[in-house]
Amino acid sequence: MIGFVLRRIGVSVLILIAASFVMFNLVAISTDPLEDLRQSSLPNKQQLIQARIQLAHLDVPAPVRWAMWLGGVAKCLIPFANQCDLGVSFHGAPVTQLLPTAMGSTVQMVTASLVLAILFGLMTGILSAIRENSGFDSSFTVISLFLFSLPSFLAAAMLKSFVAIGYNNFLQDPVIPIWVSLVIGVVMGVIVQAVVGGDARRRLIAFGINFVITSGLLIYMSASGWFLTPAIGPVALPIISIAMAVGLVALLAGLHQRRALLTGGIVAVIGIITYFSIQGLLDRATPLLIVVLAVVAIVVGLAVGYFVGGDDRKQNMRIGAILAFLISLLILIDRFMQSFPGYMYDTNGRPVATVGSGTPGYDPNNMWRSGLDVFFHLVLPTLSLLAISFAQYTRYSRAGMIEVMGQDYVRTARAKGMPERVVVVRHAFRNVLIPITTLVATDLGALLGGAIITEYIFAIPGMGQLFQMSLGPGDIYPVMGYFLVIAVMAITFNFLADLSYAALDPRVRVR
Structure with missing residues (x-):
């Protein structure tokens, strides 16, 4: 088992490194991180462009920047060193603080x-x-x-x-009309009798009990103001x-x-x-x-x-x-x-x-x-x-x-x-x-x-919003931070799934 775990960890690390290389270079090739500044009419446009180039190392080829980023990721594995470096966003915020x-x-x-x-x-x-x-x-x-x-x-x-x-x-005005309570009781009764199954008598008893309980509870909750003081x-x-x-x-x-x-x-x-x-x-x-x-x-x-x-x-x-x-x-x-x-x-x-x-x-x-x-x-x-x-x-x-x-x-x-x-x-x-x-x-x-879509619709400042807001302007380091978290979670869950097979199926044995 120990050998299997070590092999899986080694393979997972190699997959993570290869996938990060592909992701980094795809983002670098498909986006222009200086486009918004080039289209700007600010008088200090050139100074802002040079500042961003220095901040994001845009004058360095993408594969070399990936190697630099990977070195910062490796520092995260050193316990208690507090040297984790995942880069900074265009606004100067460290990715380790955004994540x-x-x-x-x-x-x-x-x-x-x-x-x-x-x-x-x-x-x-x-x-x-x-x-x-x-x-x-x-x-x-x-x-x-x-x-x-x-x-x-x-x-x-x-x-x-x-x-x-x-x-x-x-x-x-939390009041449920009685007829609505009765209709909901009928619907719940139909569902429960279908789950219970059996002969007609058993189904009828299940329907009646559930209808009375559901309708009675709704009428009581409406009359007592339960929805305001639950x-x-x-x-x-x-x-x-x-x-x-x-x-x-x-x-x-x-x-x-x-x-x-x-x-x-x-x-x-x-x-x-x-x-x-x-x-x-x-x-x-x-x-x-x-x-x-x-x-x-x-x-x-x-x-x-x-x-x-x-x-x-x-x-x-x-x-x-x-x-x-x-x-x-x-x-x-x-x-x-x-x-x-x-x-x-x-x-x-x-x-x-x-x-x-x-x-x-x-x-x-x-x-x-x-x-x-x-x-x-x-x-x-x-x-x-x-x-x-x-x-x-x-x-x-x-x-x-x-x-x-x-x-x-x-x-x-x-x-x-x-x-x-x-x-x-x-x-x-x-x-x-x-x-x-x-x-x-x-x-x-x-x-x-x-x-990603859900967080955009509900305006939730989560990982999806961070990815979306960073990918458009080519802010590569927050995008890679998102990728790192998602990739580690996916690899971890697949690893746990493999381990679960042995517990669920006695025929599966890890040698």
């Missing part, structure tokens, strides 16, 4: 959209495969194909017009925590596993008690404290699963850790929602932003309101990028699951009398992840490419 600021928004958008696309795409694709040729399958096939063919700029424009402006207007609350959070415990145990172990149920119940009770006991602490929370609390929650979940033990201790530990993380995330979401009225006041009642990655000069000295500001600025760009990837994961996971469910080992597992849950989760799902792993590595490049 961290630009990377923040882009990494947040791409990471969130990638994770959400994988989660929702896998769930939808697997459900479509299990309910093959059903109404649910046909509906999401049409939706995924529509999203796949939707250009990113059009998705961004539609989100700005219909979601941001529409929701901000709705918050001025919160999960001390009543709903325990109910949701217990429901998540039951659902997670049913998915991973089965409700007949008493020790798994005991693990889920204990972790849920600990999470509910924690919710009521740390509210005062969360008022003074910092990002570091949140991370520490999340780690502690996962450790507690692992400990509960370990001490409950049983025939499958690892499974109980897995259930405890996942459930502890989900309940922690639920508590975190509730705390952010409690801060929404204050943020609503700070934004004059229009919280969903359409431009920028944050409100200029906004510093509420409150982690929760600052987090809401980042969320409402990046939620629409993230959804825009999500539309690019969601369809791919849905179609790949659906096709992979249909193929796997027809394999001999799946039929053998069913013939042994294993529950369908075990067949899908333990036998089929793991093999579906193998092609998805490759897709994740390649999809990263598509997301980063889409980020």
